[in-house]
Amino acid sequence: MSITMRDVARAANVSVATVSHVINDKPGARIGDDARRRVLDAVAELGYRPNALAKTLSQGGSRFIGLVADAIATTPFAGQIIHGAQDEAWRHGYVLLVANTEGNTAAENDAIAMMLEHQVRGILYSTWYHREIEVPALLKQTETVLVNCYSEDDAYPAVVPDEEQGGRTATEELIAAGHRRIAMVNTTTPSPAQTGRLAGYASALAAAGIDYDSSLVFEAESAQEGGYAIAPAVIASGAEGVFCHNDRVAMGLYDGLRERGLRIPQDMAVMGFDNQDVIAAHLRPPLSTVALPHYEIGAAGVRTLLGLETITGSDRLLVTCPPVVRASL
Amino acid sequence: MSITMRDVARAANVSVATVSHVINDKPGARIGDDARRRVLDAVAELGYRPNALAKTLSQGGSRFIGLVADAIATTPFAGQIIHGAQDEAWRHGYVLLVANTEGNTAAENDAIAMMLEHQVRGILYSTWYHREIEVPALLKQTETVLVNCYSEDDAYPAVVPDEEQGGRTATEELIAAGHRRIAMVNTTTPSPAQTGRLAGYASALAAAGIDYDSSLVFEAESAQEGGYAIAPAVIASGAEGVFCHNDRVAMGLYDGLRERGLRIPQDMAVMGFDNQDVIAAHLRPPLSTVALPHYEIGAAGVRTLLGLETITGSDRLLVTCPPVVRASL
Incomplete structure (x- = not known):
């Protein structure tokens, strides 16, 4: 291999120092996500073999x-x-x-x-x-x-997504968009996602001084069909916005809302969860959601294995689920 | 392992002979897809280890x-x-x-x-x-x-999907549903799928005695956004049905048609390609499409490697893309 760090830097349009920081995962170096991705893409494309x-x-x-x-x-x-x-x-x-x-x-x-x-x-x-x-x-x-x-x-040691923080973030986005009467469509399947996201929803409401109203919490099969079927109940609840357990549920809810003449987000703001490829960015309007940080979870798993990341406090490393705001709020 | 073929048969609700046929890939044995899947699922679930x-x-x-x-x-x-x-x-x-x-x-x-x-x-x-x-x-x-x-x-040796047959099958389904004026939305990306599916479209029309009309063949980015953007042109062409390069294009086209008040399939029949998980079965109405036989391609690759499948005629084994008819025709 005659590919050098300089070749990578040129292809990624960054400095050699940036490439070195990314390659060697230098602690303390602040590299933007975009530059980091460009470097990793160039490493992959050129077949650069790190030292x-x-x-x-x-x-x-x-x-x-x-x-x-x-x-x-x-x-x-x-x-x-x-x-x-x-x-x-x-x-x-x-x-x-x-x-x-x-x-x-x-x-x-x-x-x-x-x-x-x-x-x-x-x-x-x-x-x-x-x-x-x-x-x-x-x-x-x-x-x-x-x-x-x-x-x-x-x-x-275990590396998992922070479901509760994700649910809180999703709900906070709806609150930040000006909504107070916020429904949640949870899954019917028992899982850390079911309990964690609901707890996050409740904690975000509490932090904003909004009373938790159990009549606004629905359960549905966690697929498009579940979201479509629950649409009339969500509409009847008088909610201004709804946090869906996942993007597939949101996709079905979109269909249910549209068939009844409701516009998104004017008549109902919709928040998903997962940032699922193929769906979230491609709905009309594009869906605001919270990303499951799969890439980061895989990377953190390797770092933990290699002793480069230490799990403190509990035996689970909780990885943040970041918001991805598009046009449905 | 104390799991026996009998345990698998019980779990799959089939006879031991059926399990044996599936496990040993007995040529000539006609096992339904459903029974085959149940057996393979039971094998996986029970951890059965074949001889x-x-x-x-x-x-x-x-x-x-x-x-x-x-x-x-x-x-x-x-x-x-x-x-x-x-x-x-x-x-x-x-x-x-x-x-x-x-x-x-x-x-x-x-x-x-x-x-x-x-x-x-x-x-x-x-x-x-x-x-x-x-x-x-x-x-x-x-x-x-x-x-x-x-x-x-x-x-x-290469195992690949039969793109031309797939395009022909997709078009035949539209013809069988009673349509004569059939558009195609092809991808802008050069690939065997681009040329093969178009050839199949043309050959199905010819076989049905329908003249090929180049004004009915469109090109669009092979994603939802491409399908959405091409919707006005497809409507203006007077087509009764449209074969989309893939399911993502069909998903975007759905949105474009609906926004203009067209009903699927009453005002426009829509056919996809890929049978893409997460999308095809979950659109409203559920999308008729042609499946990319990924599972079969992987399995045939192993059989070819093990000398259990012989590629004759050409060096490529073409695997059939079967139709999956739902409610969009």
């Missing part, structure tokens, strides 16, 4: 980190977990190996055994949606970080 | 097939390629190892080198959308099958 990899190679250590997933690679949802883990692994001289097992226990054990045999640096064990899991016994034999999931006894 | 794996293990051979992908695992689109390859690999006693490299050449070479070192049975090299590629030189060192892509010289 860290050369160093690992010369030391003869293992160059692989394993990622064992249930269905991340095959569902159209959480693939950015893999992307973030890849970029971060690569930045520190590792190649990420993925086994996507669709919950097949025997396949999972075989994949873990192969990774152990290959002396991977450690294994990220990950799920496509945030939930509690039983950790496979084989994982005791290596360093393990749980990504987008956690064990009941918190025996392993 | 083939036990056999491979006892023979000491390599138990891994590699899948090197550009961005299949990280884009919300073609993940079913991995799912199909996994199921098929598992059925024949192999575990699939995935390296998703985002087009980073150095990472790709490292992943391939690791797979070669681990003496994988062979490597599937795959892309998230159907296109021509340059095959990495390292792949000469093992058996390689291209999946969803092909090399210019057809030096490697």
Whole structure:
């Protein structure tokens, strides 16, 4: 490889120092997200091989980190977990190996055994949606970080989205847009997302001095059909704005509102959750939402595995879900 | 493992013979898609380990097939390629190892080198959308099958979707629904999908004795925004039905048609392409489309690698894109 850091800098239109900061993940260096992405894209496009990899190679250590997933690679949802883990692994001289097992226990054990045999640096064990899991016994034999999931006894470090903060942020955006009577359409499926997002909704209302009104909290199947079906009830509640459990629910609610002649956001402001690819940015009007930070969760999982990120306070690292404001508020 | 074929049969609500046919991919056995899926789901859920794996293990051979992908695992689109390859690999006693490299050449070479070192049975090299590629030189060192892509010289066996048949099928469905004046919204991006689907559209019209009218063929960015923007032109063309390059274009077209008061399908029949998860089944009305057979392409790639499927006639195995008829015709 004759690609140099200078080539990367030129392609990314940044200074060599910026490239170095990004590549070496220098603490304290403030690099904008945009510049960081451009650098990482240029690294990928040019096939730049950071020194860290050369160093690992010369030391003869293992160059692989394993990622064992249930269905991340095959569902159209959480693939950015893999992307973030890849970029971060690569930045520190590792190649990420993925086994996507669709919950097949025997396949999972075989994949873990192969990774152990290959002396991977450690294994990220990950799920496509945030939930509690039983950790496979084989994982005791290596360093393990749980990504987008956690064990009941918190025996392993875990990196998960901050559902409560996400729900609070979503609701705060509706309040900031001038609404006081705010409904929530929660999922019917028990999960950390169900309880966390509702708690965030309630705490944002309380902080704004708005009374919690249980008649404004609805439950629906967490898909377009659920959002469509709940539309009449949301309209009848007199809500001015509604926080939907996810973007698919918001998409169905859009259809239900439009069929009844309501305009978004003039007659009803709509907030989603997930910032789901393919949907959120492409609805009419484009949907305001809160992003599930899949890329960051994957990257933080690798950093935790490599000891570059320390989880303090609890055994779970909560990753912030940032707001993405578009035109539906 | 004490899970038996009988346990799988009970869980899938089929006979043991059916399970055996599915597990052993018995040629000539006619198993319905539904029963096949139930069996494979039960295999996955129960962690059933087919004899083939036990056999491979006892023979000491390599138990891994590699899948090197550009961005299949990280884009919300073609993940079913991995799912199909996994199921098929598992059925024949192999575990699939995935390296998703985002087009980073150095990472790709490292992943391939690791797979070669681990003496994988062979490597599937795959892309998230159907296109021509340059095959990495390292792949000469093992058996390689291209999946969803092909090399210019057809030096490697390749498994790809039959774009032309797909375009023909989409158009035939519109004709079967009683339409004669049928528009097509093609993509602006040069690709096998662009040329193949258009050829299929033309051939279906010819077979039905309908003159090809170039004023009915539009081009648009292959996303919701493209479909929305082209809506006035499609309406002005007097078309009764429209075949969209993909489901995202159809989703945007839906919005454009509705804003102008047109009903689907009464005022305009709409056909998509891809059967994209998250979108197609969940639009109002649910979208009729043609499925990209990602699952089948992944599975056929594994079968080709294992010599269980022979590519005759040309060096590319064309996999049928089946129609999925919903309520938009």
